[in-house]
Each structure stands twice: as C-alpha cells, then as structure tokens.
Amino acid sequence: MSVTAISRQFHLASRPGGAPALENFKLVERELDAPSEGQIIVRNLWLSVDPYMRGRMVDRSSYIPPFGIDEPMDGAAVGIVEASKDEKFAVGDTVSHFAGWRDLALIEARSATRIDSAAPPQSYLGPLGIPGLAAYAGLLSIGEPKAGETVFVSAAAGAVGAVVAQIARIKGCRVIGSTGSEDKARWLTDEAGIDAVINYRQVNDLSAALAKAAPQGVDVYFDNVGGDHLEAAINAANDFARFPLCGMIAQYNGEPSGPRNIYRAIEKRIKLQGFIVTDHLGLWSDFQRDVGQWISEGKVKWTETVVDGFENAPQAFVDLFSGKNTGKMLVRLADAEDSRA
C-alpha cells in the first residue's frame, strides 16, 4: 500500500428528525497514518447497516454513544488485512471488526476477529455475527422456548428474525412470522420452513390474523417491531408468555405509540424484557458452535440483500426502514466484487 493511504468514510452530517435521509450523511476522505504497534489497516469488503444505528443518529445517552456530527460513523464490517503491526494478524487475513462506514480502516488489532471458516465472510455480519447472536441469546435466554410451544417473531425475514424463526423450529416450536411482502413470506415458508406467515401489509386487523395463525396462543413473542405487533402479541399471549424485546423499528422514526393493552400483561403474567446483544457476548462460543453446526446441516438458512458500492451505504441504510431488504442488508465494496467466486 502507498504511504498515504486514503480512507473514504461516511460522517454524520445532521441528525434526522423523522426517517433518516441521504442528507444526514457526508462522504469524506481522510489520510490514514501508518499503523503503530498493535494496529492494523483493513480494506473493507462488506459493511453492515442495521436499524439500531438510527438510535445512534440522535444525541441521547444510551447503551452505546451517539454518532458525533462531522465525525466518522461506525458499525460492523468484514475486510482483508492490508497492513499489520500486530503479530496475531498477517496481511491477507479476513477479519470482522467494528470500523464500518468506511472503505479503509486503521484499527486496534485487539478489536478485530480473524475469520477462519468455510462460511462466506459476510455471514459474519449476519447469522454468524451480531444479528445471529441477538437471535440466539434473546430467544434462548429470555424467550426460553419449550418444544410444542408457539413462537411469534416479527420482521421474521430480517437478519435477526430469520435466525430466531429457525432456531425456534429446531427447538420443536410452532413458528409464526410476520413480514411485509409476498416474496419474504415465500422465503419464510419455502426456505426457512416456518409454519405460518402473516403479511402485515395485507391484513386489517393484526390481532385477528395472529389469533387465527396461533389458535393455541403465543408463548414467546420475539419483538423486532413494536407498535401494533406488540399489541397483537399481548392479545394472543398465553399465561406466562415471554417477550424478548430486541428492536422496535416501527417506533424509531415516527411518533412512538405504546401497547394500549399493556394491562393484560398482568392477568397473563407476561414477562417483557429488553436486551442488548453486547450483554450476551459470554454466549459467543456456544452461539458459534450451535449456529455454525445448524448452518452446516442446512437447518439455518439465510438470505441477504446486497447493495453494491461503498457510496450507496446511506441508501442501503435508509431502505431498511421501508423494508426493502430480505434478510441481512449488506453493502458490498468493489474489492469484494472483484474477489467473487
């Protein structure tokens, strides 16, 4: 590499009021220093864009600091080591790390994880990455599904939801998923093998649709959506139901609304519990072992929506909120295209 490596990176230009828009992002070029001892330079192949990043675009304290205005954004990414000042990484290694939203990243080596696996590298941004761990930890630790129970998952064709749905099937549950298009519905039934799908855009009364799809009631509701989905799940819940709360994408951009039937959580003894994936990093090796095996056995499948070109990352992010993705939304950089099989 040249001595004056240039990193193209997206900075936060402004904070969104409602839905995020392209104007909230600014593409900036920065000269990178040469790596110091313990640092590596990574050329990114794949970038992750995720709904939770919407929360980081507003200036409010949370479990993760907000993005700063005119500062680089970050997020999960996979790339190839291009320069290394750390003995644990060699040039050419594939690594996952958290310096996304840029094409070339100078990072501390200890923040990177080498990928040694037959699985495609971008799966470490999906079922074998943070979305997969969110599904695994939330469903198993909080949802505690038992064989024969009914599991309802919203955004079931999304990066997290699809893994939730398939793990629930593996655990012997009846699985109902909601999604917003017929294509996604087909993938869920034909590929992921779940028992029933609700296309929420085609039903007037989500509670009625869920009651019909879950005649025995819902024991676990894995919430990625909030809003009317959460209300419908409370209505359909059996006594002692467990609701892992993973995301509420319906609440992020507009006027938030609460579940008006929350009082029914008392009579039904529902447990609603929010969680953040980074609280469950202790499950990482169990998760890699189990989901890796399920993938190799064909029991966990995934799908991804690939947007080509680094400069299209903001559009890919914006499109998350209108449900344009099936499965994980990924941005593929030119170098990944060049290296396609």
Place this chain on the structure above:
Amino acid sequence: MSVTAISRQFHLASRPGGAPALENFKLVERELDAPSEGQIIVRNLWLSVDPYMRGRMVDRSSYIPPFGIDEPMDGAAVGIVEASKDEKFAVGDTVSHFAGWRDLALIEARSATRIDSAAPPQSYLGPLGIPGLAAYAGLLSIGEPKAGETVFVSAAAGAVGAVVAQIARIKGCRVIGSTGSEDKARWLTDEAGIDAVINYRQVNDLSAALAKAAPQGVDVYFDNVGGDHLEAAINAANDFARFPLCGMIAQYNGEPSGPRNIYRAIEKRIKLQGFIVTDHLGLWSDFQRDVGQWISEGKVKWTETVVDGFENAPQAFVDLFSGKNTGKMLVRLADAEDSRA
C-alpha cells in the same frame, strides 16, 4: 341461629362501561341451607373491596372467572363462625375466607383459614392478607431490590403500595412513592418513613418530578397504576431495572393507553413482568412470618379507610377509583361495630 338464616348479598346487576357505579350492584336476600358435612356458616365482620374486582365485572376470560349477572359477587372477608359441620372449626372462631360481598356466608370449611393472632382481624384483608402477599411476592420475587437501590412505587398509600414501600425500606433501599393527596403524602413520610413522595395531582410533568425525586434513577418500579406513571418510570429507569406489574388502576375504567416510550425498555434492558398474587401462595408462610414480625417491630405500619355498613359496600368499591381511600379500603359490618373494643 335460626333454621332459616337469611344472607344479604350483592349480586352483579349490570356490567360497567366506564367507571363502576352503584347501579351495577343489586342487594338481594337469600335463605341459606343448614351446613352439610364439611361446611360452615360465617357471619362476616369485614369485607374487602379491591381494584382488581373491576376486571371481574366485565365478561372476559382472565385468570379468575368474571362475576355472573344476577349472581352473587365474592371477594376476601373476615368473620366469625356461627355454625360448623367441620371438626376443624368451632363456633366463635375468627376466619378469613373468600365469600365476601354478603353478611352471612355458607362455605366449604376447607376454603376458610382460622385467624389466631394478636393482630386485628381486618389486617388479614390488608398487610397480612392478599394485598400484603402481593406486595411481598411482587417486590421480592420480581423486583429483587438490593440495598442502596432506588424503588419507586405508585399508589404508595394504597393497601399494596404501603407494604411495598416499607419492605423496600427494610431492604435498605431509597423509596419514592406517588400518591394523590397531601394527607396520604404526609402519612407516607411521617408514618411509613419513605424518602420522597410525589403528589401526582400537583405536578404537571410526572417524568420531571420523578427525575428530581430519584436523581440516581429508578432500579425497581412497582406498578399499581399504569399510564403516565409507567411512562415516567421507564424514563427514570436505570439499566437492568425490574418492574413488577401488579395493577394498572388508571387503565381499568377509561380508554387505555400504553407507555409510548416502551422502546426504551430495550436500550435500558428493563424487565416488565406481570404477576397475580395467587401464583405466589407458596410464599404464604414466609410472608406471614416476615411481615408479622415487621409489624410487631413497628417496621411495617398500615392505615385503613373504613366504610361502615354492609349496604355501603358498592359505594366503598366505587370510591376506590377516585382514590378516596388511604390504605386498605374496608367495609365494616354492624356486628364488627358492636364488637369494637
């Protein structure tokens, strides 16, 4: 007693649309049979009226069957055995049981519990009865308060709330209560010894008032109210806060509303868990031992609002929803009045 004992009893005349009203009740006289083997007749001294009974006035399946139209209502009561066909009970025994809303009750002996205690008998409808167990079980099993943490309890001067507040103090917590009158606020600080009180009728912004009263945030919120209290508690919650959901009196009569900030339960990893006291009957003997001791040591105090006269039971119930009671709302029957010390 005469062979043809007459029981005066309240039947459900109609189901309330909004707030319950006197017209929903009908006073009826019924001739009682003589007790069969295993039955007793109890002359009630004290009747309990409780907010949860509102739920039983509507025709909807729940954890407890709804009251039937033109059928007798029931609920907790304390009385004196007047006739016994069961060897475990003698005439003159004081018992607590569930055939309330009537002056004279013919019941299965196995559904009654003899009271042998120096505590006043009506305390078995309050701190030593179901409200006390709700406080004990919900706070300790779900809330899991640790010394030094902050506990917020709504309806803190109510039958459940006052016990929650004082147990939380005993456990070394800082305790903030909300209530709706200055008299109740005074009782909470001067008698129950809690750290801070919010009179919700005197604040415009409950979230701001709670933030001020709980500068270190809220670790446990014991919900008796729902609505704006639940929203304020979510706003004030610390990471990993626990919310035992015991009742939502603000939601029972009007148009229910959900906590619009429920999505913050994710980033804060809040656990909201509904519970029903009868799921926790296994704690009964621990509860009697602990709360009995705390009462005898003066660490748990209680207050009660007494309405005299059986015929005033519906009014006492209706008054619950405008907060006319401080502490447990009780109906005292003529025989209890006659037997006052």
